[in-house]
Amino acid sequence: MKRVIIQSCLNICMYFLSAALISSINEQIRFFDNDPVQGTGFNLTLELPLVLPLIFIIVILTVMGYLNRTNKESTFSEWSVGMTEFSDQDEREEVITGKATRVAYTTLLTSLTVSMIPFSMYTRFPEWLPNFPFYAIATVLSLGTFSYMAAWIYHYKQ
Template identity: 75%
Template sequence: MKRVIIQSSLNICLYFLFAAFISSVHDQLEVFNDDPVRGTGFNITLELPLVLPMIFIAILLTVMGYLNRTNKKSTFSEWSVGMAEFSDQDEREEVITGKATRVAYTTFLSTLPALMIPFLFYVQLVEDFPNFPFYAIATVLSLGTLSYLIAWIYYYKK
């Protein structure tokens, strides 16, 4: 259970850090075509306070996932192509994962249409919050992951 809690929590953090990173890139992206001074291309400055936590969490997720893998006989290359939180070694965990996945899928199917409603007012929304789409996607992913986590804990303790 500890493995699922840690991985899900870090994934949620990663979703919002990535949304902030993409928002930062979106805000500063400057594309120029055939500019006599700058040439052709684009200019982006990566913000270290956003990039470093993302790299740190990705490395932490990888190391923790590998060390806490259920099949200790699998090599890193075998383990890295699968989903670490979906255990198929234990029958009980397989059932819990199936139930939690159904809950997450239902949450995803209900939050996605609900978050589409603000897109009716997209023009006004973009004036005040130009990076709304990035955070909307992060919210949908986070709610699905959070519902998976809560359902997994519920069915595990049941």
């Protein structure tokens, strides 16, 4: 259970850090589009406070996933192409994963449907929230991941 909680929380952090990084890059591109003459031309700057935590989380997820793999005989290359979230230890965990996946799927469908409303308004006023799509996608992914984690914990404790 601890593995699912840690991976889910780190994935949620990674979604929002990625959204912040992409929105930062988007701001730089928009600035260049608005005034391409100013400065020395197109210059892309990656912000260290966004890149370092993102790299750190990716490394932690990779190391943690490899150390907690179910098949200890598998090499890193064999392990890296698999889905660590769905590596179940026994039949009980397979059932729990199935139930949690159904909850996450339902949550994703619902949140995508609900997010259509703000997206329809966004096309009329993009200057108010210029980076809204990136954070909306991160929110939808986070809701799915959080519901998976919550359902997994709920069914694990039963």
